[in-house]
Amino acid sequence: MSAIAKGNRRFVLLAESPAPYSEAQIDTLVEALSDPAKLTPAQWIEIEQIAKKLASVPFNRSDEVEALHTDAARWLRALRLEAAGKKEAAADLLDGIWIGCLGEDRAQRLLAQARNLMGGPQRELAARRLAEVAKVSISHRTLGAVDRLAKQLRKGNLAFRRRTKIALLGSATLEFWLPALRAQCFAWGIDAEFHVGPFGQYQQEILQPGSATELFHPDIVVIASDYRSLGFPQESNDPGGEVQQRVNGLRSLWKQVRERMGAFVVQLNAEIPAQDPYGRLSAALPGGLGRMLRGFNLALWDAERAEPGVAVVDVEQIAAKFGKLAIQKQGWQDAVLWNTAKQYPSSQATPVLTQHLTGVFRAVLGLSAKCVAVDLDGTLWGGVIGEDGLGGIQIGGGPVGEAHAAFQTYLKALAARGIMLAACSKNNREDALAPFREHRGMVLKEEDFAVFVANWESKDQNLKEIARIINIGLDAIVFVDDNPMERARVHQNVPEVEVVELPLDPSGFVAALDEPLYFEALALTGEDRVRGQSIRTNQERAQLESQSGSVDDYLASLEMTVALSPFQPADMARIVQLINKTNQFNLTTRRLNESDVRQLFAGEGNYTQSLRVSDRFGDNGLTGVLIAVREGDALRVHTWLMSCRVMGRRLEEAVLAALGKFARTSGATKIVGEYLPTAKNEVVAKLYSTLGFTATGEPGIFEISTATTQDAPKFLKIIDHTNVDQQIEE
Amino acid sequence: MLERIQKVFREVLEDDTLVVESTTSQETVSGWDSLVQVKLIIGLEEEFGVEFTTEEVLEAHSVGAFETLLESKGVS
Numbered sequence: 001m002s003a004i005a006k007g008n009r010r011f012v013l014l015a016e017s018p019a020p021y022s023e024a025q026i027d028t029l030v031e032a033l034s035d036p037a038k039l040t041p042a043q044w045i046e047i048e049q050i051a052k053k054l055a056s057v058p059f060n061r062s063d064e065v066e067a068l069h070t071d072a073a074r075w076l077r078a079l080r081l082e083a084a085g086k087k088e089a090a091a092d093l094l095d096g097i098w099i100g101c102l103g104e105d106r107a108q109r110l111l112a113q114a115r116n117l118m119g120g121p122q123r124e125l126a127a128r129r130l131a132e133v134a135k136v137s138i139s140h141r142t143l144g145a146v147d148r149l150a151k152q153l154r155k156g157n158l159a160f161r162r163r164t165k166i167a168l169l170g171s172a173t174l175e176f177w178l179p180a181l182r183a184q185c186f187a188w189g190i191d192a193e194f195h196v197g198p199f200g201q202y203q204q205e206i207l208q209p210g211s212a213t214e215l216f217h218p219d220i221v222v223i224a225s226d227y228r229s230l231g232f233p234q235e236s237n238d239p240g241g242e243v244q245q246r247v248n249g250l251r252s253l254w255k256q257v258r259e260r261m262g263a264f265v266v267q268l269n270a271e272i273p274a275q276d277p278y279g280r281l282s283a284a285l286p287g288g289l290g291r292m293l294r295g296f297n298l299a300l301w302d303a304e305r306a307e308p309g310v311a312v313v314d315v316e317q318i319a320a321k322f323g324k325l326a327i328q329k330q331g332w333q334d335a336v337l338w339n340t341a342k343q344y345p346s347s348q349a350t351p352v353l354t355q356h357l358t359g360v361f362r363a364v365l366g367l368s369a370k371c372v373a374v375d376l377d378g379t380l381w382g383g384v385i386g387e388d389g390l391g392g393i394q395i396g397g398g399p400v401g402e403a404h405a406a407f408q409t410y411l412k413a414l415a416a417r418g419i420m421l422a423a424c425s426k427n428n429r430e431d432a433l434a435p436f437r438e439h440r441g442m443v444l445k446e447e448d449f450a451v452f453v454a455n456w457e458s459k460d461q462n463l464k465e466i467a468r469i470i471n472i473g474l475d476a477i478v479f480v481d482d483n484p485m486e487r488a489r490v491h492q493n494v495p496e497v498e499v500v501e502l503p504l505d506p507s508g509f510v511a512a513l514d515e516p517l518y519f520e521a522l523a524l525t526g527e528d529r530v531r532g533q534s535i536r537t538n539q540e541r542a543q544l545e546s547q548s549g550s551v552d553d554y555l556a557s558l559e560m561t562v563a564l565s566p567f568q569p570a571d572m573a574r575i576v577q578l579i580n581k582t583n584q585f586n587l588t589t590r591r592l593n594e595s596d597v598r599q600l601f602a603g604e605g606n607y608t609q610s611l612r613v614s615d616r617f618g619d620n621g622l623t624g625v626l627i628a629v630r631e632g633d634a635l636r637v638h639t640w641l642m643s644c645r646v647m648g649r650r651l652e653e654a655v656l657a658a659l660g661k662f663a664r665t666s667g668a669t670k671i672v673g674e675y676l677p678t679a680k681n682e683v684v685a686k687l688y689s690t691l692g693f694t695a696t697g698e699p700g701i702f703e704i705s706t707a708t709t710q711d712a713p714k715f716l717k718i719i720d721h722t723n724v725d726q727q728i729e730e
Numbered sequence: 731m732l733e734r735i736q737k738v739f740r741e742v743l744e745d746d747t748l749v750v751e752s753t754t755s756q757e758t759v760s761g762w763d764s765l766v767q768v769k770l771i772i773g774l775e776e777e778f779g780v781e782f783t784t785e786e787v788l789e790a791h792s793v794g795a796f797e798t799l800l801e802s803k804g805v806s
Contacts, residue, residue: 141776150742175765340787341768 133186161189170224308594396441418528471644605630660709755792
């Protein structure tokens with residue numbers, strides 16, 4: 001403790017003294033820099049100030065600093081190299097200097113390296129560092145810096161995970177959101193183009209045919225109707241009517257956006273003002289403003305459930321999370337800048353709001369994480385099970401044990417909502433399992449995990465193994481480990497994996513995992529709820545497979561039943577979800593929103609098919625989607641995908657058999673298949689050839705005569721509902 | 731103080747070569763519109779740890795005006 005306090009004082013004094021320094025001051029500097037104690041956020045900044053002072057004067061004792069290997073000395077040397085224009089050398093020196101740093105402090109260290117990597121040969125690394133900055137920082141200044149640097153980087157080629165066009169409409173000056181929003185989209189691999197509608201004219205922009213917003217052809221339209229623009233009275237005799245009228249108004253706007261622009265709607269709900277002349281009565285009185293706004297927010301969620309292609313963002317919750325207390329310039333709103341420039345929320349609060357918006361964008365674009373891989377020792381409990389034993393670990397009782405139990409409770413609820421839980425531990429398997437089986441303080445049980453990996457392999461190998469077992473990309477995994485060195489290694493070796501920066505104190509684990517909003521979703525389907533169970537039974541299937549003679553023997557032993565049906569209204573949420581997140585068994589990777597799907601469904605002569613499969617281990621639920629459109633005498637496969645959980649079971653043959661049957665009865669003479677290659681769908685590159693299609697010569701286009709399509713394999717029990725009249729009720 | 735004001739101007743206007751003086755004003759800097767005005771206000775508030783009032787935000791349209799305001803708030 002005293003070492004840190006002493007060091008702190010030394011750096012402050014030097015940072016505040018004018019340069020050049022006296023010999024005695026340089027002695028103090030060298031001594032302070034040689035202290036290996038961890039730097040505080042203030043010290044990092046003080047050293048930065050010292051470096052700036054040294055840059056403008058001769059410094060003839062730099063070799064003494066060169067000889068030191070503490071973080072403090074590296075930081076000073078790197079900043080001096082940067083000032084001298086030796087950016088690559090500075091970047092090298094800064095590599096890894098953020099290990100163990102958290103939050104804004106971490107962001108600043110990463111930003112310093114990114115800055116120095118810019119313009120050099122390692123553009124990809126610069127982009128990765130910048131992305132990391134924008135994920136950990138909620139400072140609008142830092143995000144502004146990321147935005148500016150990212151703009152320079154984007155002049156060359158950069159790999160993005162998705163491209164999208166986003167229109168922002170509302171009743172505040174939304175240009176203020178752009179720097180943070182652009183930086184955050186960049187961070188999560190979204191190449192987003194933005195259009196900001198004119199202030200206060202969101203209705204006109206949506207209703208007016210040929211408006212700038214419509215001509216922009218957005219994929220996503222954000223409606224930020226600030227609570228003031230909704231015009232609720234302070235008290236009303238008809239609060240229900242007031243709410244209904246406004247919700248109906250917004251619903252008709254949503255409908256226009258979806259039908260005319262084919263875009264997804266992100267609707268912001270209403271903040272409840274912190275200053276209210278009615279005080280507590282505002283919510284207590286039946287017609288009070290506070291109560292009406294609460295009613296309005298609930299009614300918006302009801303409307304979201306009734307309308308496809310809409311997600312409501314909970315501004316009220318975000319404002320509360322940030323803090324509405326009007327300490328000027330610190331709180332959610334800045335009254336001065338609202339009055340002068342219609343800025344909402346304040347510049348400090350904006351990054352938190354845009355972070356939530358980006359979370360929803362990721363959900364819309366199918367980029368949300370699907371799995372959380374957790375370390376055990378030090379993460380799920382205090383202590384090391386292999387050394388401390390069952391009686392020695394801290395879980396359940398005591399302050400440390402309670403902190404770990406709270407974290408387990410959070411993880412258990414994540415698993416219940418369909419985020420797959422994986423254990424990723426360096427341990428003997430039996431040791432690792434013992435607490436789950438025998439310790440009464442444990443909240444998580446063995447069966448909460450979809451995958452349980454405990455061995456002595458490296459964590460990056462094990463994460464690859466987990467991705468393989470669950471059959472997801474590494475970029476769908478969030479890794480949680482209390483050991484900063486393990487985290488740094490995973491960052492380095494499998495950069496696709498999201499790594500949570502845990503604080504030293506387990507009381508902060510829940511917030512650290514929650515705040516980056518890795519797992520935002522648009523809906524919760526029945527499949528989500530049983531996903532972990534389904535992955536576990538898949539591993540049992542794999543065991544059965546290794547015991548069977550041939551693949552077909554194994555598949556037959558699964559006793560599969562396949563139900564094929566045209567799209568049903570009740571399945572719509574799941575179908576849209578699959579279309580937007582399936583990457584591997586996906587022939588065309590066309591992402592569609594609900595109104596697109598309905599249009600394709602309604603097309604004359606088109607065929608839609610959902611696939612459900614169950615076997616002796618349980619029901620896998622709706623795991624396959626096919627859409628074929630009629631073009632002349634051909635049926636063209638527009639979309640065909642299958643969840644990775646049911647791949648490799650010859651189900652594609654059943655899908656094609658049913659499609660062939662439909663084609664023949666509807667008078668089509670051939671089926672045209674299309675393969676659009678992506679970074680992830682190599683697995684189906686040869687699917688059409690395997691199924692007997694012939695290549696047409698046009699790249700990626702295959703066809704087969706409807707007379708020659710084969711029947712489904714004998715071991716599949718098929719229930720085909722295709723001849724039932726296709727129908728989706730509105 | 732002028733150096734720190736210039737830093738804020740460069741950041742907001744995204745121009746690393748911009749040079750400002752007391753006489754620099756909304757007329758002499760291209761791109762200094764109402765949006766930039768607010769960004770400058772936010773930037774200066776943070777750089778100097780001060781707060782501007784509604785009237786000040788509306789009336790400060792030159793670097794010299796910002797200098798006067800900052801001096802009145804105890805910045806040297």
